[in-house]
Amino acid sequence: MDFQLTEEQQQLRGNVRKFAEREILPHVMEWDEAAQFPQAAIQELGRLGLMGVLFPPEYGGAGMGYIEYATAIEELSRVDGSVGIIAAAHTSLCCNHIFLSGAHEQKERYLSKLASGEHLGAWALTEPGAGSDAASARMTAVRKGDDWVLNGTKTFCTNGHHADVVLVIAVTDRAARTHGLSAFVVEKGTTGFRPGKKENKLGLRASDTSELIFEDCVIPADHLIGQEGNGFIDAMRVLDGGRISIAALALGMAQGAYEAALKYSKERRQFGRPISDFQAIQWKLADMATEIEAARLLIWRAAWMKDNNLKTTLESSYAKLYAGELAVRVANECVQIHGGYGFIKDYPAEKFYRDVKLCTIGEGTSEIQRLVIARQLLRS
Secondary structure, eight states, X not given: OOOSOOHHHHHHXXXXXXXXXXXXXXXXXXXXXHTOOOHHHHHHHHHTTTTSTTSOGGGTSOOOOHHHHHHHHHHHHHHOHHHHXXXXXXXXIIIHHHHHHSOHHHIIIIIHHHHTTSSOEEEEOOBTTBSSOGGGOOOEEEEETTEEEEEEEEEEEETTTTOSEEEEEEXXXXXXXXXXXXXXXXXXXXXXXXXXXXXXXXXXXXXXXXXXXXXXXXXXXXXXXXXXXXXXXXXXXXXXXXHHHHHHHHHHHXXXXXXXXXXXXXXXXXXXXXXXXXXXXXXXXXXXXXXXXXXXXXXXXXXXXXXXXXXXXXXXXXXXXXXXXXXXXXXXXXXXXXXXXGGSTTSTHHHHHHHGGGGGTXXXXXXXXXXXXXHHHHHO
């Protein structure tokens, strides 16, 4: 049992941290205030091989594993969760669905450009009336000769306005419920497909979250990814990995908030001494640091299991549930330690506070994680 990153993994962590602090940190508040998509930074991530960490070189990827991937997402999110979630949605949702379920020809056609960072990907499952209950999806895909015709609306789609490729789940057999959902690739510019409303969000504002609208959108039959009717099953496999990435996103933001609180506590003086001298502050910092380490170990275990081809449904939900709720607690304490300055935008505390809440909602709410965990425990 080894709890240390390898030399290569440590080098990756250092390189991503340097990149984030050099290329992202100076622009964080500018991007957040303007809800500006960080196009140049994402393109540079692609050139560095960080948009295809999980995938083999034959498909344009870096040929690494989930430990490396989680480490990269953590380091990006430590500086800006918006960049972290852009990379996470692209990699572990869109790209990974194609990698897990697509045919070799589809991987060569789509995944190679996605994994290399030449193209950006999005994944569309949620609808206005179908969130946690994916079986209630209304969007349809109807077979007509050699084509599929898509009609419906998806919502809360990360990267929706900027994606070159969208992996979308639609109903092909309503009577079959979850076994009647199928997955399709839709390319940017396809007639009948367009991004809709861009959401004005509480946090993670530099990432694009939007509606996707399909109106008699005709795509060739070979845009079906995986077997017809297996879309939901494949989506659940994808989410086992996706939840590791959201846990890493939460961990990174928690780490960033902790470091900001620690730094401020050493600088802020009250009653003639730094507030870090006071036990009330010391205990907050101790609890924050301890829980962050616990979350990191849960994430590394799930990532290690993924890299060893083990089922991670339970472990991914453990990591996602704990890290997401931990990040909210840490960000709250970060604001508290900053006092009044935690409530203004001159300090990073308020942004971490806004950003982390998504981690208890996206890719399965905390309530859904508890449901998944309970079901897995009761089956044993």
